[in-house]
Amino acid sequence: MAIHVEMKSRPLTARYSLITAVLAWCALVVVSGLYMTLPMGSVLEVAFHATSAEVVWTNSAFSLTYALGFLVFGPLSDRYGRWPVMLSGLFALGVLSLLSGSAPNLSALIAFRSVQGLVSATFAPVVMAYIAEMFPENRRITAMGFVSSGFLLSAVVGQLFSSAVSAKLGWNEVFYVHGALALVTAVLFGRWVPKGEMRRSAAGMISIYKQIPDLLAQGSLVRCFLISATILLSLVGMYTLFEHDLTKAPFELTASRLMQVRAAGFAGMILSPFAGRLAAKFGIVRVLQSGLALAAAGLGLVGFSSNLPVLVVLSIVYIAGISLIIPTLISLIGILAGDKRGMAVTLYSLILFIGASAGPLITVYLLKAGGSFVAFETLAALLILAFCLSLFIRTPANSRNTQGRHD
Numbered sequence: 001m002a003i004h005v006e007m008k009s010r011p012l013t014a015r016y017s018l019i020t021a022v023l024a025w026c027a028l029v030v031v032s033g034l035y036m037t038l039p040m041g042s043v044l045e046v047a048f049h050a051t052s053a054e055v056v057w058t059n060s061a062f063s064l065t066y067a068l069g070f071l072v073f074g075p076l077s078d079r080y081g082r083w084p085v086m087l088s089g090l091f092a093l094g095v096l097s098l099l100s101g102s103a104p105n106l107s108a109l110i111a112f113r114s115v116q117g118l119v120s121a122t123f124a125p126v127v128m129a130y131i132a133e134m135f136p137e138n139r140r141i142t143a144m145g146f147v148s149s150g151f152l153l154s155a156v157v158g159q160l161f162s163s164a165v166s167a168k169l170g171w172n173e174v175f176y177v178h179g180a181l182a183l184v185t186a187v188l189f190g191r192w193v194p195k196g197e198m199r200r201s202a203a204g205m206i207s208i209y210k211q212i213p214d215l216l217a218q219g220s221l222v223r224c225f226l227i228s229a230t231i232l233l234s235l236v237g238m239y240t241l242f243e244h245d246l247t248k249a250p251f252e253l254t255a256s257r258l259m260q261v262r263a264a265g266f267a268g269m270i271l272s273p274f275a276g277r278l279a280a281k282f283g284i285v286r287v288l289q290s291g292l293a294l295a296a297a298g299l300g301l302v303g304f305s306s307n308l309p310v311l312v313v314l315s316i317v318y319i320a321g322i323s324l325i326i327p328t329l330i331s332l333i334g335i336l337a338g339d340k341r342g343m344a345v346t347l348y349s350l351i352l353f354i355g356a357s358a359g360p361l362i363t364v365y366l367l368k369a370g371g372s373f374v375a376f377e378t379l380a381a382l383l384i385l386a387f388c389l390s391l392f393i394r395t396p397a398n399s400r401n402t403q404g405r406h407d
Helices: 009-013 016-035 038-048 057-080 082-101 106-120 124-134 137-168 171-192 205-209 211-216 219-246 255-282 284-302 308-390
Strands: 003-006 197-200
Touching: 016 057, 016 082, 016 106, 016 124, 016 137, 016 171, 038 057, 038 106, 038 137, 038 171, 057 082, 057 106, 057 124, 057 205, 057 308, 082 106, 082 124, 082 171, 124 137, 124 308, 137 171, 137 255, 137 308, 205 211, 205 308, 211 219, 211 308, 219 255, 219 284, 219 308, 255 284, 255 308, 284 308
Parallel strands: none
Antiparallel strands: 003 197
């Protein structure tokens, strides 16, 4: 279903940078919630007299409903608009974080986390469709790059935030502070992010889901979806391997040192905001291919090194590649999908987080089957396969900032 956007260009143009900054902050606050309970396992075990197998559901429940929510809120935003869906989700996230902090038992906390994950899905796929519609093409990839940086940073920031607050104040306060931040963020979003003037057709939700066969009939889009499956799969896989290898001899890193290694890798995200300029100069497909090549090289070389500084540098190289892949891939999907971009970005987000869920399972299997070297090289091989798929992506001949074969 097409959504036609009309906006007053002059006031909006002057505020592009501010809007991008607010959206990136929203991304950081929303997705940090996904990672907050990871460092609090032992704290929650003591607080609720629970086992680690029970406590892990505080994260798994969030992840599951978060992924499933993409199928709901992407089409919902097609029908009712991007802005109201994101705003209502931010307010709901704040309220549910506050409720999570007051949970009387583990079952209640898991229940609140489940709904929290669901409402968090109002932002991730929807904001990319919003940028694709509200930003001109020459600013689009840059905006997506900053927002993608917020998503990537949240993996570290969420854990650092919850570790620091729970150590100083307690686990309840982690959710209270996050809830307050989410509510303030909702106010900032409502104040500074323009709604735009949208004319939506009267088509129902079912008609939106009927777009899926049309999207899957486009070979280049399918290749983009397959590439998206490798992104978080390899990212989560790499850090799962770091957790396994760096806590043992010869490294034997403490938890705080391991967190520093994780955080250092995100220095590679410095390239993400420049993805738009690079795409304008070299073509969006070429930038995507460069990102895939960089990520595959960084991850593949990690398997050959036993030197900690070298491992850290290679992880930065890998993240630099990922920081180029994500904004260019999302923008490319929007170009290829046309007026079906809402559902296309929803499918992208769903596949992305299916990859994230599969990452630890695949990595653990590879560790048992062949060890760390085999695991690193297999993950790198998946990125090489993704690079090969990118060679066959065709872009519309009338689209700017594209490079490659045209339909």
